[in-house]
Every structure is written in C-alpha cells, then in structure tokens.
Amino acid sequence: MTCTVTVLGATGSIGRSTADLLDQHRGRFRVGAVAGGRDAAALARVARDLGASFAALADPAGGRDLAQALAGSGIACGAGPAAVIEAATRDADLVVAAVSGAAGLAPTHAAIRLGRTVALANKESLVCAGDAFMRDARRFGARILPMDSEHNALAQAIGEGRVEDITRMTITASGGPFRTAPRERIAAASAAEAAAHPTWSMGMKINIDSATLMNKGLELVEAHHLFAIDAGRLDVVVHPQSIVHGLVTWRDGAVTAGLAMPDMRVPIAHCLGIGERLSIARGRAVDLAATGSLTFERPDEERFPCLRIARAALAAGGAQPTVMNAANEIAVAAFIAGRIGFYDIAALVEGACEGFAARYPAAPADVEEALAIDAEVRRWSEARLAA
Ligand SMILES: NC(=O)c1ccc[n+]([C@@H]2O[C@H](COP(=O)([O-])OP(=O)(O)OC[C@H]3O[C@@H](n4cnc5c(N)ncnc54)[C@H](OP(=O)(O)O)[C@@H]3O)[C@@H](O)[C@H]2O)c1
Numbered sequence: 001m002t003c004t005v006t007v008l009g010a011t012g013s014i015g016r017s018t019a020d021l022l023d024q025h026r027g028r029f030r031v032g033a034v035a036g037g038r039d040a041a042a043l044a045r046v047a048r049d050l051g052a053s054f055a056a057l058a059d060p061a062g063g064r065d066l067a068q069a070l071a072g073s074g075i076a077c078g079a080g081p082a083a084v085i086e087a088a089t090r091d092a093d094l095v096v097a098a099v100s101g102a103a104g105l106a107p108t109h110a111a112i113r114l115g116r117t118v119a120l121a122n123k124e125s126l127v128c129a130g131d132a133f134m135r136d137a138r139r140f141g142a143r144i145l146p147m148d149s150e151h152n153a154l155a156q157a158i159g160e161g162r163v164e165d166i167t168r169m170t171i172t173a174s175g176g177p178f179r180t181a182p183r184e185r186i187a188a189a190s191a192a193e194a195a196a197h198p199t200w201s202m203g204m205k206i207n208i209d210s211a212t213l214m215n216k217g218l219e220l221v222e223a224h225h226l227f228a229i230d231a232g233r234l235d236v237v238v239h240p241q242s243i244v245h246g247l248v249t250w251r252d253g254a255v256t257a258g259l260a261m262p263d264m265r266v267p268i269a270h271c272l273g274i275g276e277r278l279s280i281a282r283g284r285a286v287d288l289a290a291t292g293s294l295t296f297e298r299p300d301e302e303r304f305p306c307l308r309i310a311r312a313a314l315a316a317g318g319a320q321p322t323v324m325n326a327a328n329e330i331a332v333a334a335f336i337a338g339r340i341g342f343y344d345i346a347a348l349v350e351g352a353c354e355g356f357a358a359r360y361p362a363a364p365a366d367v368e369e370a371l372a373i374d375a376e377v378r379r380w381s382e383a384r385l386a387a
Pocket residue numbers: 008009010011012013014015035036037038039040058084097098099100101103104121122123124147148149200201202203204205206264
C-alpha cells in the first residue's frame with residue numbers, strides 16, 4: 001500500500017533530504033501536499049519533482065509566481081498562512097513537520113488536531129507550546145515520530161523500555177564551530193563563521209543555534225515533552241564526532257545508545273518507514289574501527305551561556321521556554337543580519353526570560369495563548385534591539 005506523505009518546509013534542508021528519500025522509494029510513497037515559506041520557484045520545483053497534488057507558500061506575495069511556475073502541471077496551489085494550513089490538513093498518512101521556527105507550530109498543530117502521524121523535525125513547536133501540543137496529540141490520537149537526530153536515537157534506544165526505569169537521558173552536541181575557541185574569538189564571530197558547522201549540513205537558523213548551543217537547550221525542552229521526562233534526568237555531553245546521538249542510562253547502570261553517521265537521512269528514513277527500515281542510497285553505516293575514537297566532554301556554559309539559559313528556562317517551566325524561543329528567533333535573525341554580536345544573542349534571550357517571568361508564570365493553556373506570548377516577546381525583543 002502506498003503511503004501518502006505531506007512535507008511542510010519542503011524546500012529546506014530537512015525537506016530536501018526527505019525529498020531525496022521519497023524519490024529513492026517512489027513506489028512506496030505518494031506525495032500529497034508540500035509547503036514552503038517564501039521561495040516560490042524552489043517550491044514549484046520540489047512539487048513537480050515529487051508529483052505533489054498541492055503546493056502552499058506561506059508568503060502571500062509569492063502566490064502569483066507559484067501559480068505561474070506550476071502552470072500546466074496539474075498541481076493545485078495557494079499562498080498565505082491559510083494555504084499552509086490547508087497543506088497540513090489535506091489527507092495524508094504521514095506529515096513531515098520541517099518548517100523552521102515557531103512558524104511551524106500552527107500548521108503542525110493543525111495536523112495534530114486531525115490525529116495524523118507527524119514526523120517532527122520542527123523542535124520549536126514543542127519549545128513554544130510543549131504542554132498544549134502534547135496534550136492535544138494525546139486528545140486527538142495523533143502519533144509523533146521524533147525526527148530530530150538525537151530524539152530519534154533516544155526513541156530507538158528506549159525501545160520497549162519504561163521511562164520510569166531511566167535514570168538519565170543524554171543528548172550529544174557536536175560542540176559547533178567554536179567548541180575549542182576562546183571567548184574573545186567567539187565574541188567577534190561573524191554569522192558566516194558561526195554557520196560553518198563541522199559535522200552537519202543544515203539550515204541557517206539551526207546552524208547559529210548549534211554555534212551558541214541554544215540548539216541543545218531547545219532539544220532538552222523537546223526531549224522533556226516527547227518522552228515525558230523531568231529536567232533533572234536530562235543531560236548534554238559534547239561529542240565532536242557526531243556519531244553517538246543519544247544515550248539512555250537505566251536503573252541497573254546499563255546504557256543503550258543510538259549511533260549513526262551524521263546524515264539526517266537516517267532519522268528521516270526511520271520516520272518515513274513507520275516501523276520498517278528503508279535503505280538509503282549513498283548512505284554510510286557507522287564503522288567504529290575506521291572512526292577510531294569517540295570522545296566526550298562536558299559543555300562549557302561560560303563560553304556558551306545559551307545552554308545555561310535554556311536549562312534554567314526548562315527548570316523554571318511556565319512560559320519561560322515560550323519566551324526563550326521567541327527572543328532567540330529574533331536574536332538569531334538580528335545576528336544573521338549583522339545587527340548584533342554573538343553574545344548579544346544570549347543577552348537578549350536572558351533579558352526576555354527575566355523580563356517576562358512574572359508576567360507569564362504559567363505554561364500557555366493552549367497553542368493560541370503560546371502564539372500570543374510568542375508575538376508579544378518578538379515585539380519586545382525588536383523594540384529592545386532598536387533602542
Ligand atoms: N537541518 C537539520 O539538519 C535539522 C536537524 C534536526 C532538526 N531540524 C529542525 O528542522 C526544522 C527545519 O530545519 P531546516 O534546517 O530544514 O531549516 P531550513 O533549511 O531553513 O528550511 C526551513 C523550511 O521551512 C520553510 N518555511 C519557512 N517559513 C515557513 C512558513 N511560515 N510556512 C511554511 N514553510 C515555511 C522554508 O521555506 P523558504 O526557504 O521558502 O523560506 C524551508 O522550506 C527546524 O525546526 C530545525 O530545528 C533540522
């Protein structure tokens with residue numbers, strides 16, 4: 001039986017890797033809808049290549065270009081947020097949620113409300129609205145498959161085990177491009193330097209999050225929600241080879257771990273297979289003897305304060321992760337635009353977390369409230385940057 005797949009964020013890094021696998025296994029999959037942000041030409045190309053039935057662009061201004069690029073293809077299309085929601089809610093056996101940032105929350109949540117199976121790469125959805133998102137997944141019978149490499153590895157390492165038997169869940173970090181750099185060097189880094197990731201090929205926003213280690217902070221919050229595990233049992237360790245992605249320590253001292261080469265097609269294939277294993281053309285299996293040594297070290301929260309800030313936000317709970325995520329998105333965009341320096345990212349995020357702590361002590365009651373807080377923090381962050 002063919003599996004109908006929808007890809008949200010189809011033109012991005014995860015979207016392209018997903019398209020590569022869908023193309024390799026054409027007989028097995030049919031592509032329903034694809035959605036993208038602003039690049040109409042790229043979205044039309046991927047829609048045609050994959051034989052999608054519907055393409056949606058978030059940017060309403062790109063609607064004409066998209067329609068022109070798809071003329072004669074028989075592929076229906078639309079533009080604007082409502083079109084992206086339509087893409088997310090069209091009939092599908094699997095929805096790949098790979099939009100970057102909290103922009104992915106509304107369409108991913110729309111798929112959740114229909115009880116769909118969702119392969120979740122868009123970690124910001126869970127950071128912005130984790131409690132409400134997971135509660136609705138349970139309420140509407142949606143299944144969430146972790147697509148982030150660390151969480152996919154953890155899910156495989158947990159297997160049939162019980163979360164109450166886990167004493168520690170560890171996610172690994174490559175350490176990013178500045179792992180060994182002194183603080184003064186990091187402080188002067190440009191966006192291009194910060195985006196030069198040593199082991200993974202990814203989109204710009206997650207590249208910067210990897211350089212600040214905020215990506216690990218977001219992933220701690222993601223793991224907390226995905227696996228219903230408390231912050232005290234979550235840990236981060238730096239592992240520059242990026243081969244061990246997640247480790248589970250059990251009550252009896254045994255450790256199970258998920259290993260794979262640093263290639264996002266591995267966790268994507270695991271999700272697309274929904275229980276079956278797919279082959280990956282030009283993929284490489286781990287060869288430990290060839291790798292030689294795997295090394296591990298503690299993260300340095302003095303040079304990488306975003307990890308400390310994220311741990312504190314997770315421990316504090318309430319709306320702190322929502323606030324942190326929104327401020328981080330504004331800060332990262334400003335850093336990419338050359339408006340602020342590397343350590344100004346952490347300063348803005350910490351300022352937002354402190355500034356909104358008393359105003360929003362409780363976790364957002366629903367996704368709508370999470371998005372309202374997100375919008376307010378974005379406005380506050382922009383105003384602070386402009387001051
Ligand atoms: N890349 C990785 O290796 C990796 C690994 C683990 C997890 N993740 C997570 O996966 C997500 C995607 O990451 P990425 O690296 O693939 O990002 P990316 O390369 O920047 O791609 C983002 C995608 O989202 C689209 N998009 C942006 N705004 C949208 C909107 N409002 N509605 C619909 N689509 C929209 C973009 O389209 P346009 O290009 O046209 O704007 C693009 O297709 C992130 O949450 C990231 O943290 C990524």
